[in-house]
Amino acid sequence: MHNVLHLLTNNVFFGVMITLAAYAAGKMIYKKTGLPIMNPFLIAMLALMALILILQIPLENYMKGAGSLEMMLPVSIILLALPLYRQRGRLKSHRLAILAGITAGVATCLISTIILCKLFGIDEALLLSLLPRSITTPLGLLMVENIGGIGGITMIAIVFNGVSGVLFYAPVYALFRIHHPVAKGIAMGTTSHAIGTAKALEMGELIGAMSGLAIVVAGLITVAAYPLINLIFN
Amino acid sequence: MIKLIREITLIALLLGAGILIGKIIPFPSSLSSMILLLVLLLTGVLKEDYFSGGISDLILKNLAFFFLPPAVKVIESLGLLEGVWVKLVLIMLISNFLVMGVTGVVVQLFLKAEHEEEADNA
Structure with a gap:
């Protein structure tokens, strides 16, 4: 057998x-x-x-x-430039709101994860592995190596983030009264990267484009925050 | 058929360019390629039409599919979670809930401010 x-x-x-x-x-x-x-x-x-x-x-x-x-993963990431290009008008006129939202999201992710881990008594290696989880896989794995976390845990956390955004976006949108398509897309992409973007594209091209944009910008901001994290922990 | 070959060739070239960029600066090649494609479209070097109605739209419609293998692969790391998984799941759920909410609220606040400014100027 x-x-x-x-x-x-x-x-x-x-x-x-x-x-x-x-x-x-x-x-x-x-x-x-x-x-x-x-x-x-x-x-x-x-x-x-x-x-x-x-x-x-x-x-x-x-x-x-x-x-x-x-x-084929890199190919699917490259092609996210298409919805972005198609929505370039909205992107330009709302650039300040988009940038502010994603920065706030990345900061919330880092700060809330650190505080919650301390509250639950999670050790530092695990904490560091959870930090780069709201960004796309290649970036997250690159980051976790740089700060001394555990790659396997980061991978699980990244998948968890993707799935949790897809499952819980409806109650979160309702509770926080998020109804503007730009806000919906940016919130989804900043939390659930590409897996969330797949869902966002299904909801509409504008939501999908914003979610795809959030993958890139949230990734860049998280990368930029890393010297700071290293300063705090190492 | 020629359109499809052109589309695939362009994607392959963009992939290659991203890998080359990655050798110079430590940045994931796929994101470099994506930014490159966006710049080429915005500057008019490449036309959106090259990527419309072909394999690109098919891949975009099924984006999640290509994330299945790396997601399934996490089963080999699940052992690392022994003893702490309940705590980690709780932490991530609470944190994600806040991240999604805060991000959306901040975007909307700024959009509202922009809107009011426009109304004032009118």
Whole structure:
């Protein structure tokens, strides 16, 4: 049995095929139910994790194919320039509000994480690993190395941020009375980077463009804040 | 077909340019490429039409898909969370809730101020 499983999974096609199948299933379930909690990304992620854990498929076998999909990640980031370009008029006229919002968001993320970690008695290496979590994966991993956190924890935290924004944006928008599309998009991108942007693009091109912009600007501001963090902790 | 080949070639060139930039300054190559593409579009060197209705829009519509492999890969690190995961989840939930709320509220406050200024000037 295990030999058959190994034969089936130990190739380039396996990872690509099950990722495609899981994503397609996720989209279908989302379309059928229309429930925000039935997010295609979340369903596909949990289904793939469950499959790998239950059938005890070695992660390296999955990554043989999935790794080639991962190579497409930079392409998807590059293409975020398109909605930005298409919304350049709004971007220009609201630049001050956008910059102020993202700066406030990044500051809130860093400060609230530090305070909460101290309150809960979390040790410093873990705290540092949680700091670069609201930015996109390549930037977050680059940062965590520079400040001496744990890459694996940062990776989990980044995924957690993406998923939590997608799941909880509706009550947060309602509670804080966020109704302007520019504010919605910037709030989503500053919290949930690319995974949130995928959801934001679904809500509308302006919201999506703003969310995509927030990935870049929040990333830059977080990078700029790092000497300060190093000064405090190291 | 020629349009599709041009589109893919341009994306590949942008990727390469980003990697080259990354060798000079320590900045993620994909973000460099994205900023480069935006500048080239704004200056009119590249036309938006080159990327419309092709593979680019298909990828943008399914952005989350390419984030599945790195997300699934975190299962190998889940062991690191043993004993602390409840606390970490709580911390991140509270913090994210504040980040999203504060960001949105600040954007709206500034938008409102801009709007009132415009009304005053009118």
